[in-house]
Amino acid sequence: MTETDILANLRKRATSLGFSAFGVARADARPDLPGKLDTALTHHWHGDMAWMAETAERRGDPNALWPEARSVIMLGMNYGPDTDPLADLERPGIGNISVYARNRDYHDVIKGKLKEIAGLVRRWTGEEAKVFVDTAPVMEKPLAEAAGIGWQGKHTVLVSREFGSWLFLGAIFTAAEFPADEPHPESCGNCRRCLDICPTNAFPAPFQLDARRCLSYLNIEHEGPIPHEFRVAMGNRIYGCDDCLAVCPWNKFASLTHEMKLMARDDLRAPALADLVQLDDDGFRAFFSASPVKRIGHARFLRNVLIAIGNSSDPGLVPLIEARLADPDPLIRGAAVWAVRRLATDAHAHALRLAFFADEGDISVQAEWSAAVQPARAN
Structure with a gap:
């Protein structure tokens, strides 16, 4: 199979596993990341998260994390809620839990699916592939932007035209060289709802x-x-806190009829x-x-x-x-x-x-x- 054929089959399998978005970026697609990360660390915006500074070199460059990486496959899973999370803020007798945490740990859900896709990459290309889901020093959001899945909004969360601010992200680094997707342009315009709503x-x-x-x-x-x-x-x-995510106007284009794998547990909706x-x-x-x-x-x-x-x-x-x-x-x-x-x-x-x-x-x-x-x- 050609690289194009392999990608087509990988996309098909990813969709069948419940992923909503799929894109490819070159491993060196974001040379600006070390500078952006350094700015945040210099201003101490990371708070007590010392691990961000300790892993800065690997976090800012996929090839510093794994030198053999040539392509990064980024995948997103839609977890858009079926109700407005902001409405729960008006119910002071309940505990408001962020939408992403109202069911199984998404790390556990996504990692197994990513491993299956990574196995196909190895089988079909003969090249190594490694799976990352948030716990490793990987800047998933800018890489997803480079892979054309969406763009980092003014709230720094990835925004998708199809799924708004509601995407879980996972990454597959591979030594295989795939044709990269076009990066997604930033599309927030003059909107600043996510900034203004922050309490x-x-x-x-x-x-x-x-x-x-x-x-x-x-x-x-x-x-x-x-x-x-x-x-x-x-x-x-x-x-x-979901305020800046929930207020994003792009959420209205999210398809709630899409098969979602992580619907909220009833007992975690409004405990x-x-x-x-x-x-x-x-x-x-x-x-x-x-x-x-x-x-x-x-x-x-x-x-x-x-x-x-x-x-x-x-x-x-x-x-x-x-x-x-x-x-x-x-x-x-x-x-x-x-x-x-x-x-x-x-x-x-x-x-x-x-x-x-x-x-x-x-x-x-x-x-x-x-x-x-x-x-x-x-x-």
């Missing part, structure tokens, strides 16, 4: 993201307490905060079995849930918060202090402080009891 002003400029202000970074990657300045803005977002805050570690692991949410661990998850409860304006949840004021983990205790001081009456909050502060040995939790807090309800 924490995480975009220093179009096409730039400061992770330190991004709610998805803060409630997933960040290991410590949520900074006070972002807690109210977090609302009921307990895992990730009640009152139920989530009562999960112990075993219950958390069981409830989020096979979900990417499980990776952040019980303590960070409850931290997020308690911040959401503090934003709920529901004093009926105070007894559930009180049960966490003596939690063994200071990350949970600190978030519980903030939440209870938001919802309880001044008198009740003062009584709780008298009951817990004297025995509190963690300085960060002590600071939560002493910090100024704006109540979420009238006392």
